Amino acid sequence: MTRAVRIVFAKEMLENLRDRRVILSAFLFGVLLAPVIFGLTTSLASKRVVESQDRPLHLSVSGVEHAPNLVKFLEENGAEIKTVSLAPDEAMSEVRAGHEDLVLLIDAEYGRKLQAGEPAPLDLVVDTANNQTSSSADRARRLLEAYGGQLASLRLLVRGISPEVIRPVDVHTLDVATPAGRSLLILGMMTYFSFMSMLVGGFYLAIDTTAGERERGSLEPLLGLPVQRAELIVGKMLATSAFMSISLLLTLAAFGVVLQFIPLEALGMSANFGPRVVLAMFAVMLPFVPLGAGLMTSVASFTRSNREAQSWLSVVMLLPIAPIMFAVVNGTKPSALLMTIPSLSQHLLATSLMRGDATPPLHVLISAGTTLLLGAVFVGLAIRLYQREAILG
Amino acid sequence: MIRVAGLSKKFGAVRALSDVSFEAQDGRITGLLGHNGAGKSTTLRILSTVLRPDTGSAVVDGHDCLEQSLQVRSSLGVLPHSSGLYAHLTGRENIRYYGKLHGLSGTALDRSTDELIERLGLGTVASRRAKGYSQGERLKVALARALVHQPRTIILDEPTNGLDVNAVRMLRELIRQLRASGRCVLFSSHVMQEVAALCDDIVIISHGRVVVRGTPAEILAASGAADLEEAFVRAADGGVAA
Numbered sequence: 001m002t003r004a005v006r007i008v009f010a011k012e013m014l015e016n017l018r019d020r021r022v023i024l025s026a027f028l029f030g031v032l033l034a035p036v037i038f039g040l041t042t043s044l045a046s047k048r049v050v051e052s053q054d055r056p057l058h059l060s061v062s063g064v065e066h067a068p069n070l071v072k073f074l075e076e077n078g079a080e081i082k083t084v085s086l087a088p089d090e091a092m093s094e095v096r097a098g099h100e101d102l103v104l105l106i107d108a109e110y111g112r113k114l115q116a117g118e119p120a121p122l123d124l125v126v127d128t129a130n131n132q133t134s135s136s137a138d139r140a141r142r143l144l145e146a147y148g149g150q151l152a153s154l155r156l157l158v159r160g161i162s163p164e165v166i167r168p169v170d171v172h173t174l175d176v177a178t179p180a181g182r183s184l185l186i187l188g189m190m191t192y193f194s195f196m197s198m199l200v201g202g203f204y205l206a207i208d209t210t211a212g213e214r215e216r217g218s219l220e221p222l223l224g225l226p227v228q229r230a231e232l233i234v235g236k237m238l239a240t241s242a243f244m245s246i247s248l249l250l251t252l253a254a255f256g257v258v259l260q261f262i263p264l265e266a267l268g269m270s271a272n273f274g275p276r277v278v279l280a281m282f283a284v285m286l287p288f289v290p291l292g293a294g295l296m297t298s299v300a301s302f303t304r305s306n307r308e309a310q311s312w313l314s315v316v317m318l319l320p321i322a323p324i325m326f327a328v329v330n331g332t333k334p335s336a337l338l339m340t341i342p343s344l345s346q347h348l349l350a351t352s353l354m355r356g357d358a359t360p361p362l363h364v365l366i367s368a369g370t371t372l373l374l375g376a377v378f379v380g381l382a383i384r385l386y387q388r389e390a391i392l393g
Numbered sequence: 394m395i396r397v398a399g400l401s402k403k404f405g406a407v408r409a410l411s412d413v414s415f416e417a418q419d420g421r422i423t424g425l426l427g428h429n430g431a432g433k434s435t436t437l438r439i440l441s442t443v444l445r446p447d448t449g450s451a452v453v454d455g456h457d458c459l460e461q462s463l464q465v466r467s468s469l470g471v472l473p474h475s476s477g478l479y480a481h482l483t484g485r486e487n488i489r490y491y492g493k494l495h496g497l498s499g500t501a502l503d504r505s506t507d508e509l510i511e512r513l514g515l516g517t518v519a520s521r522r523a524k525g526y527s528q529g530e531r532l533k534v535a536l537a538r539a540l541v542h543q544p545r546t547i548i549l550d551e552p553t554n555g556l557d558v559n560a561v562r563m564l565r566e567l568i569r570q571l572r573a574s575g576r577c578v579l580f581s582s583h584v585m586q587e588v589a590a591l592c593d594d595i596v597i598i599s600h601g602r603v604v605v606r607g608t609p610a611e612i613l614a615a616s617g618a619a620d621l622e623e624a625f626v627r628a629a630d631g632g633v634a635a
Contacts, residue, residue: 003496004494007490007493007494008494011479011482011486011490014481014482014486015479015481015482016481018481018482018522019481213477216477216478216479216480217473217475217476217477218476218477218478218479220438220441220443220473220474220475220476221471221472221473221476221491221535221538221539223443224441224442224443224466224469224471224473225466225491225494225495226463226464226466226467226494226495226496227466227494228463389443389444389445392438392443392444
């Protein structure tokens with residue numbers, strides 16, 4: 001590193017550490033906002049999961065006296081029956097108003113039709129627009145169908161026919177979801193936030209080094225100094241990278257703290273997020289920093305003003321996020337080939353680290369290698385763009 | 394000492410300079426005079442090596458602007474038209490930053506900075522952040538920044554634009570001091586009185602060409618005008634060659 005690069009780097013660090021706007025965006029987002037948003041959403045999600053697993057099925061039944069066997073069956077299968085007395089239209093308005101989650105209406109005709117072998121009418125009043133009761137509604141429907149199935153089997157047996165006759169296919173659902181697999185979405189969100197705060201950390205510096213200097217009128221005198229332009233822009237990109245790295249490290253550390261307070265076990269996740277994992281994730285994601293700095297600086301140097309740079313960079317910041325979204329939605333598994341894609345490879349490695357899966361050294365090597373290579377391309381591009389006369393605007 | 398010969402420069406289809414030649418001697422103040430858009434800033438930017446000419450040569454203190462741009466930048470002190478400061482640094486830090494990038498350090502840097510702060514009367518201003526500076530304070534710090542490495546040749550691009558009377562007088566005084574110490578000062582302006590009040594030599598530039606050059610007396614004699622302003626208007630608009 002030449003003397004000029006060090007001087008520029010030191011000045012950019014000092015200047016930006018004094019800029020409240022930079023500090024807020026670089027460190028507030030990462031350290032406070034991202035973990036808080038993440039903490040809130042995950043603890044809400046885990047609370048929801050815990051509740052729906054443990055909660056008994058609350059079912060209001062009108063006309064209990066018409067079907068004592070059915071009610072007994074429901075109670076044996078974990079439903080808590082609340083006896084009510086409602087006419088059909090009353091029941092509907094109660095459910096619509098949200099006073100009742102579900103109401104089962106047993107018609108007075110039920111017993112007679114059942115004995116006569118005709119379909120016995122049961123009305124289940126539900127509100128499908130209400131997300132919170134839809135799982136209860138499913139459970140109630142399944143129970144009622146199971147009861148119907150039992151009766152059907154009995155009737156066939158009475159007539160000397162095997163119930164198998166009316167079950168031509170036998171469907172078993174084998175749920176292979178592992179706790180770690182279920183947590184993939186949440187872990188994906190974490191690397192997403194980490195990338196965001198890394199990029200946001202360098203956002204203002206990338207703009208300031210190009211469009212900002214130009215708009216402030218400080219670029220021309222700077223370019224008139226006896227220093228190579230490459231030294232200027234490299235010093236500036238180093239400062240950008242330093243801010244990005246600090247922001248990333250602080251974000252990961254903040255996640256480490258926040259995750260101590262989230263009941264991840266309830267989601268079936270193991271909270272593998274000690275200081276060692278934080279540091280390992282930092283090391284794995286660090287190679288992306290020069291790439292991000294080079295990319296943002298290159299794009300910003302095309303723009304004519306601070307504002308234009310800001311709107312362009314907001315779009316550019318989504319680029320590294322896109323592969324992560326794709327991977328999260330598709331549940332992509334790590335492979336040597338995927339390690340050649342920057343941001344995706346960091347995401348996959350970081351996710352593996354959090355899940356406590358193995359991270360093959362070869363994968364880490366490919367990921368760092370390709371990302372640093374592409375980073376060098378963008379840093380080189382930024383340096384070349386800084387040599388243009390048009391940089392003065 | 395500046396020597397410019399046959400400079401031309403195009404921006405796309407626009408011809409900004411064609412065949413511009415002039416000299417600026419040490420120990421003299423040379424004024425580059427012209428309307429807005431005449432090519433003054435382009436000429437000065439070529440001299441400060443942030444732009445490259447299409448043809449022609451520019452030599453500053455014996456160094457070619459194309460071949461030896463780093464040496465040229467070392468011997469030049471430039472105050473460009475837009476000369477912004479870093480708002481979050483103090484005046485002193487702004488000056489020192491440029492000093493360091495000029496290769497100064499240690500006591501040489503301290504001495505040069507202190508001396509300029511004193512000479513420009515920046516005193517307490519220099520320890521404040523540049524954010525709250527008045528226009529005059531900004532100019533003084535920008536000047537100190539441009540002079541921190543004691544350049545032999547000084548280029549000022551429209552330095553008096555938007556300044557109040559006191560700041561203009563301070564600036565003139567400083568420019569005369571620089572001349573007295575044997576420096577070469579080249580400054581541009583679109584105001585004739587500005588140039589007449591200060592300059593030993595005048596170069597009038599119009600539509601990217603030098604139309605008149607010489608001492609004020611020579612220009613008056615050649616144009617046959619009653620005063621310099623009349624001479625400027627005739628030269629700039631009519632293209633009378635001296």
